[in-house]
Amino acid sequence: MVVVIILVVVILLLVISCVKVVPQAHAMVIERLGAYLTTWPVGLHFKVPFIDRVARNVNLKEQVVDFPPQPVITKDNVTMQIDTVVYYQITDPKLYCYGVENPIMAIENLTATTLRNIIGDLELDETLTSRETINTKMRSALDVATDPWGIKVNRVELKNIIPPAAIRDAMEKQMKAERERREAILIAEGEKKSTILIAEGKKESAILDAEAEKQAQILKAEAVKEATIREAEGQAEAILKVQQANADGLRFLKEAAADDAVLQLKSLEAFAKAADGKATKIIIPSEIQGMAGLVKSITEVAKEE
Numbered sequence: 001m002v003v004v005i006i007l008v009v010v011i012l013l014l015v016i017s018c019v020k021v022v023p024q025a026h027a028m029v030i031e032r033l034g035a036y037l038t039t040w041p042v043g044l045h046f047k048v049p050f051i052d053r054v055a056r057n058v059n060l061k062e063q064v065v066d067f068p069p070q071p072v073i074t075k076d077n078v079t080m081q082i083d084t085v086v087y088y089q090i091t092d093p094k095l096y097c098y099g100v101e102n103p104i105m106a107i108e109n110l111t112a113t114t115l116r117n118i119i120g121d122l123e124l125d126e127t128l129t130s131r132e133t134i135n136t137k138m139r140s141a142l143d144v145a146t147d148p149w150g151i152k153v154n155r156v157e158l159k160n161i162i163p164p165a166a167i168r169d170a171m172e173k174q175m176k177a178e179r180e181r182r183e184a185i186l187i188a189e190g191e192k193k194s195t196i197l198i199a200e201g202k203k204e205s206a207i208l209d210a211e212a213e214k215q216a217q218i219l220k221a222e223a224v225k226e227a228t229i230r231e232a233e234g235q236a237e238a239i240l241k242v243q244q245a246n247a248d249g250l251r252f253l254k255e256a257a258a259d260d261a262v263l264q265l266k267s268l269e270a271f272a273k274a275a276d277g278k279a280t281k282i283i284i285p286s287e288i289q290g291m292a293g294l295v296k297s298i299t300e301v302a303k304e305e
Contacts, residue, residue, distance in 0.1 A: 005023070021043070026059060028055075029097045058093040066085050069082060069160065070083065070115060075123045078163060080164070082119070085156070089152050103151060124257075
């Protein structure tokens, strides 16, 4: 019984070991008696015990590898340190397993040589300003070179470009001078705009002051004109009322049939109003017999000094 149980357990373990489940985004390369047999995709699979074996479990997802900085010499003989980042994906597990011994090291060496070839045709300034061009050229070259290995290079990025210390100092001084130049230009433009705005403001203020002064003079002239008209109208109305009163008085005297004494008294009152407190002398004859005689009797008017 013990032997039977042991045999059953061994058989179960053997069967379980022959059952393989390939997860998503993976593939398994199967060898039979040391030779390539097939590639298992995602799912449940069975292998023949003692004959078949899983040579490699290949990850089919996109992967990223960051290579250390590589010394590169530019066209103008400047040595720089450039480190790259490569995004790749395994497209053929069979070629990946049997095409190259160490795929990552092969990609690193290929990246270094390709980078030296590309940078060797560029000067320092072009290298610093042509990252996109360098990335495109490197991706194309690596993609073609890694096809026999079952690897597709999706993207290559220059992570850092480190020039020598002396070059960095010179570049920093150049950038500082450029920033100072731009700052001076911006300050000058700001002062220019400020001066223009101040002048325009003074101009607008002067125009507004002139307009206000003009309106004030117009209003003042209209006020004087209106006052003069009102004063003239008042004087005319006063004269008209005085004349009307005189006419009414004469009419009243005429209707009342006043005697000579009343007429003489009214004549004196008229002379008093004519004098009106001024330094004027009026000589009246002692005998006033009527209004006609009164008018003819005024023979001398003298003014005092």
